[in-house]
Amino acid sequence: MKFLSHRISWIEPSPLAKVLGRISELSKAGFKVISLAAGDPDPDVVPRKILAEISSYVIENIPGSVLYTPTTGVEDLRIELSKFIKEYDGYEAYPENIIITSGSTAALDLLIRILIDPGDIVVVENPSYVVSLYAFKQLGANLVGVDVYSDGIDTYTLEDKIRRLKNEGKKIKLIYTIPTGQNPSGATMSIDKRRHLLEIASKYDLLIIEDMAYNYVVLEGSSPPTIKSFDREDRVIPIGTLSKIMGTGFRVGWVVATDLIKKYVVSEKQPIDYCAPAISQYIAIEFLRRDVHKISIERSREVYRVKRDVMIRSIEEKIREAEFSKPVAGMFLMLRLPNVDGTLFAENLMEKYKVAVLPGKPFYTDDKGRDMIRLNFSRPSIDDIKEAVDKIGVLYRELKS
């Protein structure tokens, strides 16, 4: 169409968007779809009764809950988050350096809009969160992936790659990492690797964006210290969200920024959505003030651990050929189905068995994910997990026979 901007570069919609759209269509048509697709919490683990009471209280008693908020967000929320961050993420975030965004999706997007020039190299974990990769690509960044193991990326390979790229005169801007409960691999980076990553960033003068989305969904042991907690050079820019413990539907995320970054992020944010939803911000204030987050974090840990274990046992019973590593945090498990095309597999599984999963390939910067699918274990019920894995097994055997 002649009116379209020349800036537009068409990028295939993220598989998440396609799958969520298809789930919506199939549900509307009367099918029961079991979704292992999105990174949603279990809507019965989220303390919905309390949130319902809070939302009603907030709308009735706080006029501001139905009005615009400052672009940086409601001050009381920034104050509560400052305390929350100190307790859970172990670093100091002053309320005036927190910008409330529409989920951590918006936090990343706003941030990289002011950092990335087309052609800049961004180092990402391989695999990494598909919507984040999409955001980088849309700005014209060149992605360089470093393989993830169960204790995080290989930092020595990372340094090798960076050194080589620098020697070639390439411009590397930043490293994007989800160190805890990594999406989609489920990996959690070891403390040594966290320190090493920061050293490398310092040595080669790179920024790190630390995506803390899964920091409050640690299923075993205690949360490792954040990379930000070691940072003395303002080199790490943290983004976070209450999505995984309060609900993805509220769209409450944040970025913690220096004054300069904040100035530009706010400038970008104004025309994009003016402010994050007031209703969600005021609910979040009470969610934190009344310590509802503690209930939610505790419940998530217990329930998701059980669900993960059910998923793993089901896989071990039903799909012996499958390969995966056991996540100690987060909501996902990457499943390798040897000799199967993961993209076709996910499509068939949806159309034939009404089970939604994401193909592994779009999460990778190379071809390694071609025989993989990503499974979410937090949202589906235990029975649905069993049924879904059962059907994955059935389809796998159909395709292999």
Add this chain to the structure above:
Amino acid sequence: MKFLSHRISWIEPSPLAKVLGRISELSKAGFKVISLAAGDPDPDVVPRKILAEISSYVIENIPGSVLYTPTTGVEDLRIELSKFIKEYDGYEAYPENIIITSGSTAALDLLIRILIDPGDIVVVENPSYVVSLYAFKQLGANLVGVDVYSDGIDTYTLEDKIRRLKNEGKKIKLIYTIPTGQNPSGATMSIDKRRHLLEIASKYDLLIIEDMAYNYVVLEGSSPPTIKSFDREDRVIPIGTLSKIMGTGFRVGWVVATDLIKKYVVSEKQPIDYCAPAISQYIAIEFLRRDVHKISIERSREVYRVKRDVMIRSIEEKIREAEFSKPVAGMFLMLRLPNVDGTLFAENLMEKYKVAVLPGKPFYTDDKGRDMIRLNFSRPSIDDIKEAVDKIGVLYRELKS
């Protein structure tokens, strides 16, 4: 800072953002600030008790209200909006062509991201909504303003300007208009001008973005037909919002787009915020289904008409030198204070008298707004309107003496 993108062009924050930030600071410091600044509804006109009940119902009973939604929005909301649009805006919007956005702010922003190339000319009303102007500028558009009268822009001048620019070989992309209850002038475009504007767009092959934010806040008479209702060429792209009747704090807006525009808008939207807040979308469904919007529209009309009249009477009594035209729709009145610098005036009014208004200048593409301030009459109470106008009068006399 060396990490910043070269793409960044620093644009002075919109005065709305600055003023809302300052209100927040002053309130925190214990001052009572009367705000005539933002385009917020009266939080007591918005049926908050019913919304409180709805929100509680929704969170408790609809698991999806705390989860991600499809990027295009919840289907049931698109169905309800399709009916609402047909009734109130008089055109056919199929649910599959509606994209739910985070307020109409996001609707405009997403749309122009896929339409505007740097250097493109965008024709706007002079004055026009400052955040929209800001969004255009940020994408590198060149704004050409056409003066607004109480019955809308002068379409003959508009055609002259377009003809001249075309003759000079300039690339004009679109016309952006807020035909009803225009922000900030309060003007409502006559039916003849609406038809003429569409003819001109057709003749010179331009798009029209019709911003319908104030269509449901018509204070006198009936709503004029929308420009879109005359459109047979898919030339008009409508954007709308429930903000003014349900609350700006929910961030529920929409754009109605052809399949092609939709494809690109959705592609832009994904990395920006993934989806509009689910909680707000589900509340909006019930707001429309239960006919709460009818209550709100009726109440807004009655209350805002009274408030407008109080404001006008107060101005006539207290500031005889002031000039303005009486709005028949919308939430704003532009006040000319002869021989005063509106920007300094607004600053002094805030700091000395704790009354927040916006300077007129940033709403203009030229210097015409230099002695103007924009007043909102929907949000403040009647007593606050009187007090605020009184203080505007006092400061005006101080400055003139």
